[in-house]
Amino acid sequence: LLPFEFKIFDLKSADDVYFAIRNMVVRGAPLIGVTAAFGIYLALVNPGKSKLSNEYILEVAKKLESARPTAVNLKYAIKRQMNAIKSNGSPNEKAQIALKTAGEMLREEREYCRQIGLHGLALIEKLYNKKSKKTVNILTHCNAGWLACIDYGTATAPIYFAHDKGINVHVWVDETRPRNQGARLTTWELDHQGVPYTLITDNAGGYLMQQGLVDLVIVGSDRTALTGNVVNKIGTYLKALAANDNNVPFYVALPESSIDWQLQNKLNQVQIERRSAEEIMFVEGSHENKIKKIRICPENARIANFGFDVTPARLITGLITDRGICKAKKEDILKLFPEYS
Amino acid sequence: LLPFEFKIFDLKSADDVYFAIRNMVVRGAPLIGVTAAFGIYLALVNPGKSKLSNEYILEVAKKLESARPTAVNLKYAIKRQMNAIKSNGSPNEKAQIALKTAGEMLREEREYCRQIGLHGLALIEKLYNKKSKKTVNILTHCNAGWLACIDYGTATAPIYFAHDKGINVHVWVDETRPRNQGARLTTWELDHQGVPYTLITDNAGGYLMQQGLVDLVIVGSDRTALTGNVVNKIGTYLKALAANDNNVPFYVALPESSIDWQLQNKLNQVQIERRSAEEIMFVEGSHENKIKKIRICPENARIANFGFDVTPARLITGLITDRGICKAKKEDILKLFPEYS
Numbered sequence A, B: 001l002l003p004f005e006f007k008i009f010d011l012k013s014a015d016d017v018y019f020a021i022r023n024m025v026v027r028g029a030p031l032i033g034v035t036a037a038f039g040i041y042l043a044l045v046n047p048g049k050s051k052l053s054n055e056y057i058l059e060v061a062k063k064l065e066s067a068r069p070t071a072v073n074l075k076y077a078i079k080r081q082m083n084a085i086k087s088n089g090s091p092n093e094k095a096q097i098a099l100k101t102a103g104e105m106l107r108e109e110r111e112y113c114r115q116i117g118l119h120g121l122a123l124i125e126k127l128y129n130k131k132s133k134k135t136v137n138i139l140t141h142c143n144a145g146w147l148a149c150i151d152y153g154t155a156t157a158p159i160y161f162a163h164d165k166g167i168n169v170h171v172w173v174d175e176t177r178p179r180n181q182g183a184r185l186t187t188w189e190l191d192h193q194g195v196p197y198t199l200i201t202d203n204a205g206g207y208l209m210q211q212g213l214v215d216l217v218i219v220g221s222d223r224t225a226l227t228g229n230v231v232n233k234i235g236t237y238l239k240a241l242a243a244n245d246n247n248v249p250f251y252v253a254l255p256e257s258s259i260d261w262q263l264q265n266k267l268n269q270v271q272i273e274r275r276s277a278e279e280i281m282f283v284e285g286s287h288e289n290k291i292k293k294i295r296i297c298p299e300n301a302r303i304a305n306f307g308f309d310v311t312p313a314r315l316i317t318g319l320i321t322d323r324g325i326c327k328a329k330k331e332d333i334l335k336l337f338p339e340y341s
Helices: A014-022 A029-045 A054-066 A072-084 A091-130 A157-164 A181-193 A205-210 A236-245 A330-336 B014-022 B029-045 B054-066 B072-084 B091-130 B157-164 B181-193 B205-210 B236-245 B330-336
Strands: A136-140 A169-174 A197-200 A216-219 A223-225 A230-233 A250-253 A282-287 A290-295 A308-311 A318-321 A324-326 B136-140 B169-174 B197-200 B216-219 B223-225 B230-233 B250-253 B282-287 B290-295 B308-311 B318-321 B324-326
Touching (some): A014 A054, A029 A054, A029 A072, A072 A091, A091 A136, A091 A157, A091 A216, A091 A250, A091 A318, A136 A205, A157 A169, A169 A181, A169 A205, A181 A197, A205 B308, A216 A230, A216 A236, A308 B205, A324 A330, B029 B054, B029 B072, B072 B091, B091 B216, B091 B250, B157 B169, B205 B236, B216 B230, B230 B236, B236 B250
Parallel strands (some): A169 A197, A250 A318, B136 B216, B216 B250
Antiparallel strands (some): A223 A230, A282 A290, A318 A324, B223 B230, B230 B308
């Protein structure tokens, strides 16, 4: 509903959680992972019509995992939660364990983002000094802010830390069709943080880079392969190409929870979510203080809606992780995360 | 109003013509040039409040030229018309000359597009045979169809000729934010021609090319430098980068009237139109059979709206001109148009 309405939506059952993830009431890789973990907890305390059984919990886990196919956090969070509760115990004991585990994940994700912010801050500060303290212009795509995470955001965390430190930053916000997360969420979030921004169409980033109006690109990631390829919101790849063509540094900010340690090579190994044609056919917005949907193309238009694309590691200047900045390369990633070697 | 309403809007005065060009009732480089030429004629037969004088006509010419700054056709068309009527003669004689000149330009532009279609057809036919007569998938950006020209279109002419010849073609249509010419006009036009198409967001083209789902890109051009750089609708550059990165042939279809023979080198020598923030803030569409505008971002959002970008010649496989296909290079362009050497 943002930025037109602000509402609190309570999730009271695993079905609510499924609905919220599926319909993007919560969205963003870190947030949907943690929300799903709480979903398992809710299934344990509130089994709905079915009697509480291992089969039922397994079914809930499968359903939650299917709600969105691309982000790896969802898979990981559910796996971790299911491992935590797999030993025998009373339903009540299991529920307590699930609540504790979900809470741990929540705190971890928050801390990941804080760390990303600190590491990314150093990067922005360096550019700021290099520009003799002239405004650093940062382009971002979609929303990888606190609305997508627990707090701070991934791509936005370095920006918020820089802004809080008195560094002049300005953000170019891609509107991010078809769901307009940039136009609706990132603008709203930046405004709440007091960070200056300018909204642009997804088509404009290349031109801005040609004109020298972008100093840095920071985007989030829905899934990062161990080899450094990044699956993120559709259109990210185009911005990476433009950054590469204009020698603009292109960084991806991501918590370790969105690295897919199994994904080793091929670009097309990840299932790219195909979403409903209606997301493109209809645009949602505000008209006379009501949220309305209007049709922007012929009624009978054939439409294809791909949710993500893959940015090859070769186009990425670096990954800003919670453990530091590294090249988008397996050996460099594993230096920061040796336990996955 | 398309595709929601179809209306005929009569241009009865130079002011009407200015309004129509400025507000994109007519749009597309070839069409606005010819329309402006008729605008001078209308000023001669219907001088409005002012008495007909050379100063008045000059003023009209200047005003018409200022209606859109980027396309070179507008400048050329007005220059040609003004040259045609510059010799002495009665207002009536001048009006007759102006009508004749505008009519000549109209027929020329139409023939340019037909020739572009024939040359481009050969290209598509070759791909079709190479693919053992499997559907040729062509991506296009914005609308460079007959709605932007007098007839046939520029980028669409080869597609229409191929379709008419029984070659299976399918068009990926970029929606083309912020004005959605792809979603609104190209879809409507292709549908009227019976050509299969799929509407996508501007963000999706790169992904489709990564997946091998695009055989060819054809776009139009608002202004082509003699050196082969192409000024076209914002976002064209991003698609050229993606085509280049995936070895997809990237062609620009253009009549000689949109070549800027004076523009020799720098990418940023052309004035890139900055348009109103409202075009991004509000999206126009159909709601309960009425055309409505809805706001898609916060009310106080800061917005920048750039109309065009520049695709460097190095990313262009070839130019489809009315005299044949050539490389996007000065020497190759001049081989087709030796009179400009």
